[in-house]
Amino acid sequence: MTRKRLHAVIAATASVAGLFGAVVTAEAAAPSLTATFAQSSSWDSGYGGKYTLTNAGDANSAQWTIEFDLPEGTSITTSWSSVLTRTGQHYKVTNAGFNGTIKPGGTASFGFNTSGLGLPTGCTINGSPCGGGVPSTTTTPPTITTTSKPPTTTTSVPAGDVVDVSTAAELRAALAAASPGRTIRLAAGTYRGSFVATKPGTAGAPITVTGPSTAVLINDGPSGEAPSCPAPTAGWDSGYGFWLYGAPYWHLKGFTVQESKKGVVADNSHHTVIEGVRVHRIDEEAVHFRRSSADSVIRDSTISHTGLVQAGYGEGVYLGSANSNWACHGNSGGVDRSDRIQVLDNHIGPYVAAEAIDVKEGTVDGVIRGNTFDGQGVSGQNSADSWVDVKGSGYVIEGNTGTFASPGTFANGYETHNPGTTPSFPNGCGNVWRDNKSDLGGVGQYAIKITSTSKCSERPNVVYASNTVSRAVNGLTNVPVTP
Template identity: 75%
Template sequence: MSLRKPVFLGVTTISAAVAVLALGGPGTARAAAPDLSATFARSSVWTSGYSGGYTITNRGDAAAAGWTVEFDLPAGSAVTGSWSSVRTQAGPHYRFTNAGFNGTVTPGGTANFGFTVTGTGLPVACTVDGVPCDGGGQVTTTPVPPTTTTPTTTTTTTTPPPTGDVVDVSTAAQLQAALADAAPGQAIRLAAGTYHGSFVTTKAGTAAKPIRLSGPANAVLINDGPSGDAPDCPVPTAGWDSGYGLWLFGAPYWTLSGFTVQESKKGIVADNSPHTTIDGVTVHHIDEEAVHFRRSSADSVLKNSTITYTGLVQPGYGEGVYLGSANSNWGCHGNSGGVDRGDRIQVLDNHIGPFVAAEPIDVKEGTFDGVIRGNTFDGRGITGENSADSWIDVKGIGYTIEGNTGTFAPPGVFANGYENHNTSTSPSFDNGCGNVWRGNKSDLGGVGEYAIRISSVSKCAARPNVVYASNTVTNARSGLTNIPVTP
């Protein structure tokens, strides 16, 4: 992974009023209409480019059913990747329309999309639904000169941050010290900014006094590692940087909320850290997997979060969410009778994809009784490497998978919406059995065979998998499922 130097993050605000008004004569009521604004901001800047995006806000009194943002980039700059949108291009002109999950913008609501740019030029001639973003005047196509930013030198301190119930941090050194000294009941609050470094904690909270780490979405954790000699099995080791964006090791009862993790080997890893709650985080542009609950990090929750662009270096290991460990790795991660028992983990109401290179969710053997509910899966960019060709691969036991919405469109490799597999392990479990699918909506894009494909009925005779008729599918080559449907 290339190293990127942090520089001052400029913000450009572009307001766009899209007011569709029905004006009549005296006594004629104005028809309700959406009124959209679009605000551009860069979230990360390096010497050869930046990442950023638009926040679209509806200031009107009717919902917008979709949106289109267009702009030009000056010569020498080009969009090289994007997420949460559908992108088309004609020369220097870019057009972004809503993805399937963020087209409806209710009054007072927002939608977001993002992109990366090679070069330093900022968007110009912006329009929303064909109207100038600034709300007036003609659209100009004259490119503005690229902005030049000067790297800033940040003086770090080795002084630990203040102790107490609330610890506010604004530098990487302060965050590292806060994680090392965390105590039950403490709240660590990140200021906006980019934090480069290795961020790991081995401190435990309690059920009555969890430890909280929170920050705004523009508080960004980046680990430019890994470096040093790695141990045989990953444990925090002096002189070795794992490359993980944030690592909880033997640290139960943590709540992580609001901030962003990007440009790291792995995103957030919870090892032997049960009762971890991850709420409203953003994880993107990760070399391998985005969020991994490992070493029996049971009873944990991932909710209201967004994951895109994983597997940038190892596509076959670029899962969005990884529950447990493959049995071939139990020698390192099997700390519960030789098994990685990541049981009763809940994955709720997240947006996962596009360009998650492996499965958006991979449920490993030896894990029990999780819940996967209310998530939106955008399958664009699934690579098919290492058998990654579905939204969810379930090798666990007794999972409830319900109320999710999945779509697929090229590019990518896609076989089925949801799959299960019956992996043999020692000790023996009914891996891939006893799972329930209910109320899921699947659009297979004319590519996938089944919405839900069950690999074997006979291997799960004692604990059958159940597919309810409340599941629906469109654009499937074969149909809803390959087993009888339960009413």
């Protein structure tokens, strides 16, 4: 019986009951969870899998447990956004701390990688069937989308300076039709898919995408055959939550990006402004400025839970590119000149698996100011064992507060390194630290560790006495302090 018919029967029965003194009570509100499985990627010896949970009930779920079996020869090697236990080929997965509550009409998800190609069978959620026996990538509950409208192949964009969108299709159409001075305004809801901006704004008329934190962008990719260097390509989904490609002068404000391969990526998109955006539950890095996306700003934003699949590549904010990647991302004299980027007043951590900020070689003259770094959960993989690793030159790092608490692998608060340094190319030199507060949790060696002074003899790094440190194994810094 449908809920509408049930209410009608209750109403009719209640009117009759008025004659005979009977009392009819409607059923209590309750959650109703289903789960759908899909492969997010695959390779010769395994695949990436994802379960999406949907609450079609009338009340919030408090927690969830999914159980399923994998055939012999297939096992889960890594998982994220969940707590997983195994008995033989039977797996039991419960929610993580942040995704147990699912509102009516809302969704949550978790993912895993496998060794072996066998698919899950016998799925149950909180003891009931997940809703389809052997999950299929071709069936998707309609409640996963944020709209009850049928999908359309074309979406018109109204004229005007402000375009309101409430579906993924409308957002993609608005991005494709963007022009200088236009604002794309997101309604609350979940937007699933690939969102790529390729139209430039101007200095006097930037293009803005804005929305509340409850406007959530999710990219379930990657999929298709990737080009040799990342570029928007027909048939390929990068997996990026929001991608600016050749799109300077864009402002991104207020919304959330989560559950994507990378969070926000700016390629050859100078004067990008990211403000008040939340990026979390990301497979690799949260925010990446590359391909000379110079003169950009990220401020007042919140980043956590990165590197869920590639811990060594789970940076919070990534400035530029390693020189080994300049063949793809170096479009200015062969160097990725993502210069003069400002990272201001952000909260980065916990569970940012690599550095909160990784400043790559070849970049210069940025500002890192007023940020809060929570180092809990830093992985130590791929030499990620500090809040900030500076391989660029001429950066001002001031007024930041950093803390560390277990678990994690933590060596120093701030570090410098000098890859590819030559007299004409002084990487990791000429940087300045002042007014930073560092709590190393009794584990970190130095608040500021300068790796080499000889490589920066012509342009030394400077550590001012206004920096403070507590609970350090060795102290403030390993170089002389400037008053």
